[in-house]
Amino acid sequence: MNKTHIDLGELFIPASALLFAVYYISTVLGTPWEARAYPTVLTAGMIVCAAAVFIGSLVKKSEGAFSSPSLRMPHRKSVILFITSCLYVALMPVLGYLVSSLLFLIASLRKLGVTDKKLFIGLSVITGLVMYILFVMFMDMHLPGGFLPVPGEWF
Amino acid sequence: MFDLQAILQGFTINLMYIWIIVIGVIFGIFIGIIPGFSTSNTLMVLLPLTLAMKIEPALIFMAAVYCGANMGGSVPAILINAPGEGGAVATTIDGYQMAVQGKGQQALVISNFSSAIGGIIGCAVALFATPSLAHLALRFGSVEMFVIVLFGLVLIAQIAANNLAKGLLAGFFGLLMGAIGFDHMWDIPRATFGLLEFYDGMPRIPAMIGLFAVSEALVMLEKTTIATAAQKMILGRQAFWEGIKETLAKWKLLLISSLTGLIIGAIPGTGASIAGFVSYQYAKSFSKNPDKFGKGAPEGVLAPEAANNSVTGGALVPTLTLGIPGSGSTLVMLIVMQAHGLPIGPRLFQAAPVTAYAVIIGLLLAHVLLIFIGLPICYRMAKLTQVPTVILAPIMMALVLTAAFAERKYFFDIILALFFGLLGYVMRKTNYPLHSLILGIILGPMAEDYFVRSMRLGSGSLLVFFSTPLVQVLWVLLIIVAVGPGLYRMLTKNKTIAVKG
Incomplete structure (x- = not known):
């Protein structure tokens, strides 16, 4: 039976990008809307793209649930x-x-x-x-x- | 209307200073070849020299350096997958693949020849159409410019990534990284991690060096040489004539890419990187073999190179007619013009038409000379792809890490280049496009500026981004670029299944 398999390697960049976005927004909290609007719009765009990448990384494999085939040990x-x-x-x-x-x-x-x-x-x-x-x-x-x-x- | 007498006088001045153009082009090529040495910074360093010269030879020399560097940037882009200049980022996609297949010399000939012809077309059109182009450039306000930046990112996401979501994510990540630093308007440091070195924003050169050159040095060690042993290296006359034939056979693409570069260059602040990607996507969309793109298609080198050199002619249009610099290099030209007491802006063509036309003609002649000067240099450099990677990678690493220091002279930038190298390595291994991230970082500060200005115009409403007919056209184009290729693939797939059925 096929199990859902998540490629953790593929999620490394979205996770880093979202963490950075959260940090960025935390540094502009309490400022006027002009200063917050740009990072907020970009973060919203990033969340949508990250969700699409996450759904795309759910691939059908016969075994295993979580692994990182795209990020193997470097040469x-x-x-x-x-x-x-x-x-x-x-x-x-x-x-x-x-x-x-x-x-x-x-x-x-x-x-x-x-x-x-x-x-x-x-x-x-x-x-x-x-x-x-x-x-x-x-x-x-x-x-x-x-x-x-x-x-x-x-x- | 153009002034024929001033054009002829400008041409005569250029013939008098032809030796300066030769020196400028050679110097520019070497500046472009070294990743990290930006043309504008080099021109800035040379200010004491150019300020001491007469105005015409000074401007002609700067135009020649600008032209040479734009072409030189494609040499490392093709041979080691590390663009020397932002405009050469699109060239890496197919240029490097050609080098891997043993066609590095052919790719360099195509790059050199199409750069020269693109530049000649761009300058020739700029010479006669400058007033009309300046009028067109003025129609682009902050709203349109923000959509153009998004357009550029969507294009790259489509071109460089197999997955649109991954491409866009990298682009947004880059835009956000490009917008860090001290916000002078609200007096707050944004995402600087408490480091003073980030207060001026994300430095572009260490980011570009790290993402492309450092990560490439790490990845190339997985192979023995850049050009795979299985591929026979095409060198010498065969590569030369194949490159020339390939370029001339695609004359329509050459012409369209050059005009695209000219128009994009005429819009202040857009730059060669967007022009390269727009032309690349055009070439791919209208090619009979779009599947070959990304795998070493000669058109993938020809189109961005013709466009990014044509940008130099386009960038002169707002610089000379409006006093708005079209690029960092033309900004330094404006400084020199101002220091020599020339009127900046629309009065320049009335007060000093000969000088104004002499700059455009100087740039045109520099592109003509580029064919004769650039080709022999390219001819020899292609053999770099046969050097064992165990020798090439450490030497390249030492050179590029030092070059990361060049722009701001901060030791921190070397560490940053190493960090971006690691990020670039992970991105390569997980199939995220480096091109999207770097374009985001390059365009980040500009995009933020246009975004905030537009939002103020619209009193905080996002509807301002749909408010003018021009911006609505740009949105339609953007949606076509984003959805079109996927839709086309789906339709052709269904058709094939139906036929097979």
Whole structure:
């Protein structure tokens, strides 16, 4: 016998959107109608769409009631890159832009399976230099210096 | 009426400064290629240079950068599914699919050639029809503009999502995100999570970088290279001539997309992103093979690219005739014009007709030169799709996270790009269109402004959104776009079942 099956993965975005809408409205409570009208209309639209998505996600399956087939475990390499990126962003204010960029590139290339030492070190140094020239020297961006000041800002 | 003598003088000035156009186009292409570097911000950075120049070469240079960047934005959109500019968002749908199928170079040639022709058509029409177009643009008030924003969202929901409800939900979510920040009218912070960085509103560049580039870097690692190994990479002369032939064969679509871009560009505040999606939907609706769209249809690259470059010509119309900037880049042009003491608004064409026409002709020549300058650049960049993703993804991640910092110079924006990357990844995996969300974020502040103004006009009644004949026509079009494709699919399905029966 077929049971109703709900794809929880599909409901993640509507749930997040509605939570955000509730938070948004809570910040405009007690204000004149002009300030409340726009988020209220958008939230109403979101509720209608979320209901349509929910009904659409009720699919007939032979077994199971709740699962999340659309949100499976991400690919191992994607997880590695995301973790190294988070570490990169966290360490940038401490180590500085240049050092953290070099370390991020070396670590992620190595962890993603680039085994040739010359290749991953060479690529990291070249990319680091290109980024430095482009962002610091050319676009005059004041990136975090960390314990070492970014060379362009010495002068 | 246009002034032929002023047009000829404007043309002569442009020939004198042709080298400036060449530099501007090359510079613009590279600015467009890097996700995060917006044209208007770059023009703003270059203000000290352009203010020091004479007015004509300064405006011609800015027009050339504007033109190059609009085309350059399509290069990352096609090759790595990350639009360099908002106008290239629609190009990602079929452009990236072509790159995956090994037709990246062909897609880039189509993009370059149709951008150039679209821009030439847009500028040529703008040159002679500027006064009439300005008159048309003035008919769009806040009520009509709000419905146009909704129209854009419905279009994208139809195009980018298989499910209209999911597309619209993402669009509404984006509109709400785009409306956060400090409300200066009522003196309240709205949905800022107590963070000062959100007081100026949702920053668009980190959002766009995160949703498209960061999530793409995560997703691309599931494959060995962007272009699948099974597909033979079409490179060199074959790709070049196929791209040119494909573009020229669709001359009617090219013309209609260019005119669409011109008209949408002439309406202040609408911009290239809506023009790209309107043209895309037109191309899909009138195609003999609509099923190929979203799977690498060349028309899916041609139509939005012709339209978003034609927008540049259209955006000059309200800028030069009314003094209302049609886009962020034309706003910087207005600042330069004002700094040089030119009268802004309807008096410009009486006081300095040569300068006004020189800008439009400069933009036209920039599009002509784009064919010769852009094609060799595109030619080489397509090989990027053959680089192993384990090398490409970390390099791309480092570059785009730093680029997220470029607009506001806040470290917070890098963290935000990473957050949007995660959101984009989840949306991709659960089949929610990123395009709807980003368009909502881009149009959010504008939509809110038009909504509140309209509601005040109607003294709080929603009936104001049905009050003028023009807005009623827009609603009819919106309903056709929303319901039409589903109804058509249902009818053809019934017909097929009946025939089979």
